[in-house]
Every structure is written in structure tokens, then in C-alpha cells.
């Protein structure tokens with residue numbers, strides 16, 4: 062699913078009006094109805110509801126929502142925040158319609174006009190929508206502050222008032238902090254960015270049937286992976302396949318005290334369908350690996366505690382494997398850096414690079430040029446900052462991410478909530494699955510194993526990253542469903558992986 066910017070959303074609105082065709086006021090009615098259907102499922106009829114409307118189309122939505130909720134006998138009061146010299150046409154139209162069914166419309170021009178809000182009340186926030194273009198000031202700011210202070214449940218229409226949909230807010234901006242955001246048709250970029258978490262709450266999309274062909278043709282670098290899109294990438298297995306069909310992966314991982322990372326990656330790689338797996342670990346990890354992951358072959362390094370790449374055991378050169386994964390639990394010993402220096406130029410097929418291997422690349426950026434094209438790098442934000450530089454806001458971070466992936470011809474999975482997969486051609490695919498239960502040591506190692514397995518099975522790097530991140534998050538969601546997000550372990554995530 063595409064993520065469009067505010068100008069494109071406005072044009073999409075116009076295209077829908079022209080091509081469906083539908084009158085703008087009826088499109089607003091459709092938006093309001095879809096909101097009310099969600100609302101009625103969520104909150105009982107007895108819920109006292111105060112709707113705050115601005116003077117633009119977001120306010121117009123609010124007025125239409127008020128009328129539809131009154132029809133369903135919700136106890137609704139309407140407050141119009143007078144923030145601009147004039148109202149939008151569709152606001153005025155809905156204002157006239159609402160006045161026919163209620164005399165409970167009040168106007169907020171000064172502080173005394175703001176009603177008291179109680180904990181059992183619901184606030185519908187329709188003050189500003191995607192048209193917010195400058196910081197809230199005056200009565201808008203005061204009203205938003207009062208709503209944020211109140212113990213009421215707050216539901217924002219389309220987007221929290223004051224939050225810009227596709228550009229950064231300034232640190233001191235006053236923005237609604239909703240419990241829920243119900244956004245129309247497509248996600249807005251702002252909803253997916255970490256710094257905006259408190260200005261979004263739980264969010265859902267409402268399908269209001271905007272013009273599909275316009276969406277299909279609109280250019281954008283940003284996508285939000287939907288479950289059916291991820292599942293489409295999944296390949297079926299041939300009845301006559303054998304273990305050779307699914308590749309032979311080599312995992313270079315572990316150091317003294319961090320063998321668990323190697324074990325987790327190895328187990329996840331097997332659970333993600335690799336044909337064969339060999340793990341090269343420091344000598345101290347040999348027994349651990351063989352006992353913990355009997356399905357994998359193990360090549361002990363000649364070094365006792367860190368990886369050097371040297372081994373006394375016969376076996377193919379790393380370049381002969383279908384793919385290589387390197388990083389989990391690796392440490393940053395000089396011998397390990399030397400191994401990277403020798404190894405990387407010998408590899409031609411995409412590899413997976415994680416954890417300390419990324420930190421070594423960050424400290425030796427000349428090595429970035431030695432990565433095989435289309436390799437997958439999986440930094441968390443701190444690792445990504447080490448690879449690039451600090452950013453002033455999430456939008457600058459996205460620019461750095463796209464730029465890095467394009468310049469280095471790699472796929473970058475920037476991990477976190479809504480992990481972002483950046484591709485060498487400049488696209489960013491945000492992932493929809495996953496939950497805060499995954500914020501625990503070892504879940505990143507699991508992702509590395511999954512991505513290796515998918516590369517080994519012949520998925521191209523972008524497909525592997527999009528599908529792998531999706532399946533990893535979904536496994537986390539399954540665990541959270543069964544036992545709640547708190548106390549989830551990386552091993553639980555491996556056990557919950559499913560590929561159907």
C-alpha cells in the first residue's frame with residue numbers, strides 16, 4: 062500500500078470527485094459514516110461525546126460525524142473552534158445540516174468557552190486535519206492543551222490536530238495526544254515515525270473508496286506493507302524439492318559470552334526454511350552450538366574466543382555458500398575486523414550484515430564498498446547512526462536511510478516499530494507487524510537468521526527483507542496474543558514463526 066503526501070492526498074480527493082463522480086459533500090459524508098461505524102463498534106450508546114471542530118474540512122467531517130452520531134442517539138455536544146476568518150464550503154454545508162437537528166452547537170473564541178472534560182467522556186478531535194500548515198496558536202493552542210490535560214478518551218479524525226502529515230513539527234509544537242487516530246484511506250507518513258508516537262495512539266485506516274487508479278499511478282518512495290502483499294511474496298515448495306533446493310547458508314557469529322546470539326540466529330535460520338546451515342563460531346562455542354542446534358553443521362574457528370575466519374576443518378570457501386550471514390554476537394576484536402577485510406572482497410552474492418559487523422563497517426567505512434551488491438544490512442537506529450550521522454528529526458533520518466541504501470547499493474532494514482526496509486532504488490517499505498514485546502535482547506539475531514534463510518532459498522534481497530521483517534513481526538504478534546507482550550523471549554519468536 063502506498064503512502065502519499067498531503068498534496069497527493071488533496072489531488073486524490075479531487076480525482077475521486079471528478080472520476081467517480083461524487084460531490085465533495087457526499088465524499089465527506091462517506092468519510093464521516095465510516096468513522097461513525099468504527100466509533101459505534103468501539104463505544105456504547107451511552108458515551109457522552111464532545112466533538113471539537115475546526116473550520117476546514119476536518120471540522121466539516123466533525124460536524125457530519127456529530128449529525129450521524131445524534132441519529133444513533135449518542136449524547137453529543139459540538140464545539141466549533143473559531144480559528145480562521147472563514148469556513149470551508151463543506152464545513153458550511155454540514156453546519157447548516159447539523160443546525161436542523163440540534164441547537165447544541167457552541168463556539169470557542171476564548172478560554173472561558175472551553176468546556177470541562179471528564180474521564181467518562183469521549184472527545185472527538187476534528188479541529189485540524191491534513192491541512193495543518195503551521196504551529197497551533199491562540200485559541201486553537203489553548204483548546205488542544207485543555208483536551209490534552211483532560212482525563213477523557215480522545216479520538217482524532219484523520220490525524221491529531223496540529224500534527225503535520227508529511228513534514229516535521231518543531232519540538233515545542235502543541236499537538237493533540239489522542240488515544241486513537243482514524244485515518245482516511247491511506248496511512249500518513251507521520252503516523253509511522255517514532256517521535257510522533259504520543260500524537261498517534263492506536264491507529265486504524267478507514268477505507269473511503271478514493272480513486273484507485275489515481276493511487277496506482279501516484280509516484281511515491283513510501284509503502285506500508287499489508288499482510289496480503291507480504292504473503293504474495295511467499296513461494297510454495299515443489300513436491301520434488303530436496304535440501305539442496307533451499308540453499309546452504311554460512312553463519313559467522315558468536316564470541317566468548319555471546320554464543321547465544323549465534324544459537325538464536327542459527328535456530329531462526331532453520332525455522333525459516335534454509336536447506337543446509339553451517340555455523341562458524343570461535344572454538345569455545347563448538348560444544349554449545351552442536352548441542353543447542355544439532356541440525357546445523359559447525360566449523361570451529363582456530364581462535365578460542367573470537368572469530369578470525371581461520372579454521373582447521375575442511376569445507377568450502379565462504380564464497381561457495383548460497384549466502385553468508387555475519388554479525389550476531391561477533392564482538393569487534395582486531396582479528397575479526399581482519400577477517401571482514403579478507404572475506405568481503407571474496408563474496409559476490411548478497412549477504413546479511415548485522416550487529417557488530419555493522420559497527421566494524423561504521424568504524425572502517427572503506428569496507429562498505431566491499432559489500433556484495435544487494436546485501437541486507439539490519440541496523441537498529443543507534444547502529445544506523447554510527448554508519449551515517451546523527452539526524453535532527455525522523456524525516457531527516459529517512460532521507461539518510463534512502464541515500465545510504467542507494468549510494469551503497471544495499472538493502473537496509475532500519476529496525477524498530479514499523480521497521481523500514483530501504484531499497485537500492487530509493488523505496489522505503491514500512492512493516493506493519495510487530496509489537497513492543499520484541500524490544501528484548503536476541504530478537505534482532507532472530508531476524509538475521511530469517512533473512513539468511515530467505516536469501517538462501519532464492520528470494521531476491523528486497524523480497525527477503527520485506528517478507529522476513531513481516532514474518533518476524535507476525536511471530537512476535539502471535540506470541541503477544543498468547544501470553545502478552547511482556548516477558549516475550551527471542552526463542553518464543555522463533556517457535557512462533559509460520560510460513561503459510
Ligand SMILES: NC(=O)C1=CN([C@@H]2O[C@H](COP(=O)(O)OP(=O)(O)OC[C@H]3O[C@@H](n4cnc5c(N)ncnc54)[C@H](OP(=O)(O)O)[C@@H]3O)[C@@H](O)[C@H]2O)[C@@H](O)CC1
Pocket residue numbers: 070071073074088089092115116117118119120122144145149188189190191192193194195196197198201218219220223245246271
Ligand atoms: N483527502 C481526503 O481523503 C479526504 C479528506 N477529508 C478531510 O479533509 C481534511 C483536510 O481538510 P482541509 O484541507 O480543509 O484542512 P484542515 O486541516 O481541516 O484545515 C485547514 C484550515 O485550517 C487552517 N490552519 C492550518 N493550520 C492551522 C493552525 N495551526 N491553526 C489554525 N488554523 C490552521 C488552514 O488555514 P491556511 O493554512 O489555509 O491559512 C485552513 O483554513 C482531512 O484531514 C480530512 O479530515 C474528508 O472529508 C474527505 C476525504
Ligand SMILES: Nc1ncnc2c1ncn2[C@@H]1O[C@H](COP(=O)(O)OP(=O)(O)O)[C@@H](O)[C@H]1O
Pocket residue numbers: 416441476477478479480494495496497498499500501502503504505506507508533534
Ligand atoms: N516496539 C517495537 N515494535 C515492533 N518491533 C520492535 C519493537 N522493538 C523492537 N522491535 C523489533 O525487535 C528487533 C530488535 O532487534 P535488535 O535491536 O537488533 O535487538 P538485539 O540486538 O537484542 O537482537 C527488531 O527486529 C525490531 O524491529
Ligand SMILES: [K+]
Pocket residue numbers: 119186187188189190217218219220221222
Ligand atoms: K483532527
